[in-house]
Amino acid sequence: MQWVVAAEAATAQVKxxxxxxxxxxxxxxxxxxxxxxxxxxxxxxxxxxxxxxxIKTAGLNEKNEPxxxxxxxxxxxxxxxxxxxxxxxxCVDLVTEMVLWERSYPGGCDRMAMSPDGKVIYLPSLEGPHxxxxxxxxxxxxxxxxxxxxxHNTVYGGDGKRAYLAGLRSPLLTVADTxxxxxxxxxxxxxxxxxxxxxxxxxxxxFVNINDLLGFEVGDLTTGKMLHRVEVKGFEKGxxxxxxxxxxxxxxxxxxKELWLTDAHNSRLHIFDATVTPPKxxxxxxxxxQPGWVTFSIxxxxxxxxxxxxxEVASHKIIAGLKDEKGIDVQSxxxxxxxxxxxxxxxxxxxxxxxxxxERKR
Numbered sequence: 046m047q048w049v050v051a052a053e054a055a056t057a058q059v060k061x062x063x064x065x066x067x068x069x070x071x072x073x074x075x076x077x078x079x080x081x082x083x084x085x086x087x088x089x090x091x092x093x094x095x096x097x098x099x100i101k102t103a104g105l106n107e108k109n110e111p112x113x114x115x116x117x118x119x120x121x122x123x124x125x126x127x128x129x130x131x132x133x134x135x136c137v138d139l140v141t142e143m144v145l146w147e148r149s150y151p152g153g154c155d156r157m158a159m160s161p162d163g164k165v166i167y168l169p170s171l172e173g174p175h176x177x178x179x180x181x182x183x184x185x186x187x188x189x190x191x192x193x194x195x196x197h198n199t200v201y202g203g204d205g206k207r208a209y210l211a212g213l214r215s216p217l218l219t220v221a222d223t224x225x226x227x228x229x230x231x232x233x234x235x236x237x238x239x240x241x242x243x244x245x246x247x248x249x250x251x252f253v254n255i256n257d258l259l260g261f262e263v264g265d266l267t268t269g270k271m272l273h274r275v276e277v278k279g280f281e282k283g284x285x286x287x288x289x290x291x292x293x294x295x296x297x298x299x300x301x302k303e304l305w306l307t308d309a310h311n312s313r314l315h316i317f318d319a320t321v322t323p324p325k326x327x328x329x330x331x332x333x334x335q336p337g338w339v340t341f342s343i344x345x346x347x348x349x350x351x352x353x354x355x356x357e358v359a360s361h362k363i364i365a366g367l368k369d370e371k372g373i374d375v376q377s378x379x380x381x382x383x384x385x386x387x388x389x390x391x392x393x394x395x396x397x398x399x400x401x402x403x404e405r406k407r
Contacts, residue, residue: 061387065090065342066097067349068117069367070128073377074337074351075287076113080376081369083111085126085137090342090382094355094365102137103147104130115171116156116199117379119393120163120181126383127181129154131171134184139383139390148184150177156379156396158199158208160223163393167208167221169196176210178226188226192219198241200397202248209251211239218242218251218264232264235271241294241338245301245400252295252304252324257282259291261306263323273323283310286335294338294378296398298358299345305398307350309335314350316361328361338378343394345401351378 067088071081085100104112112130119126124139134154135147153171159181160166166179172195178188194212201208207229210219216234221227233239235255242253244266251264260276282291286309294307297319304317304324312335317324338351341358348356353376355365367375382394 061389063391064385065382066385067094067342067367067380067382068119068126069375069377070102070114070117070379071375071377072111073114073379076111078111080353080374081367085117085128086367086369086375086377088367090347094367096368096370099370100137100142101144102128103135103144104128104133106132114377114379115154116158117381117396118157118159118166119381119383119390120159121383121390121393122163123181124390125163125181127157127159127166128379129157129168131155134166134168134179136181136184140388146184150179150186152196155196156198158201158395158397160201161203161205165223167199167201167210167223169199169210169212172197172213176221190219190221190226190228192217192228194219195238198239198397200242200244200399202244203246203399203401203403204248207248209242209244211242211253213240214238216255218253220266230269232266232269233271235262235264236274240288240290240292241397243296243397243399245297246402247400252297254290254292254295254306256290259308259310261292261295261304275317275323275326277306277308277315278326280308280311280313280315280329285309288337294336294351296339296341296348297400298341298348298398299343299401301400301402303358305339305348307336307339309337312336312352314339314348314356330356330361330363332363333366333374334376340380340394340396340398343382343384343392349380352376 152173155169157168195214217231237255240254263273336350353367
C-alpha cells in the first residue's frame, strides 16, 4: 500500500512537457476569409510553426457570415481565450475548446486588452466614445470610461496599475487608473490621430503610429509630453490596401532592444535600435504582403507580422510562413502565443508587441 502511495506521489510530481502554441484569430484581416477562414487557428511554435488545429468560434452576423475579428487576449488563470468582433466578445475554454459565452455590448467592440491577472478586460466600443471594463468570468460590465476619442486600441500595463486607451479621432493617449477605472491623464498631443501603439515595460515611454506618417512618434508617459518624431529613411509613402496610414503596426521586442515598424506600401518591416534615444533605423525586411501589425513570441525569439511570415528576431530572417490545413497562406492582425504544460495553460503572450522589461534601465 505504501508503495502505491509513493508511486502515485511520484507520478503527481512529474512535470508535463511544455508546448508553445500560436493562436491566430480569423478573419483577422477585415472580414476576408481567403487568409485563413473562420475560427482560431493553432500552430506549433517549437515544430516549425506547423498547423495543429482549428477551433470553432462564434461571431456571426444575421446572414451567418463571420464578422471581422478586432482583437484577441487570453487568461491563464481562467484557462480562457477571448475574441472580439465588431459586435461581440466571445469567451472560449482553452481546455475543452468550447464557447462558454458570447456577449454583445452597446456601441460594438474593438481591440481589447486584459489585465495581467487575467480577470478584467478593457473593451473599447467600435470607434465610439467609450471603453467598457468587463469581468472576464461573466462578461458583465463593471465600469465605463468615456474619453470621447473614437475608441480603438488598448494596452494594459505589465504591473496591472494602468491601461492605455487610444482612439482614431484623437491625438491624445488616455491613461486609465485600473484601481478606480477612471481616466487619470493624457499623453500628447501627438502630430495627428493615434493608430496602433505600444508601451515599454516600465511604462515610461509609448511609441505611436499616427495618420500620414511612415514612422512613429515617442511620448513620455510620466510627463505626458511628446518627445520625438522618427521618420523612415530610404522609402517613400504610397497607396496601401488597408487602414489608410503608412505605418499601421509598431512593436518592441520583449527585451526592448529593438523596435519593429510596419510599412504597408513597401511590404516591409523596418527595424530600429531601441537602445538609443530616439530609436535608430538599422534594417528592413521584405514580407509577402502589406503588413498591418507586428507582435512577438513570449521569449522574443520570433516576430509575427500580420502577413503570416515568421521571422527569427536574432537573424532578422524569415524562417517560415503560416499555412492552414489546406496549405493556404494565413494572415491575421490578431494573434498571440499561449504556452501549456500538458493541458494546462501556464503563460500567455499579447497581441501587441509590448516591452517586458518591468524595471527601468539606467
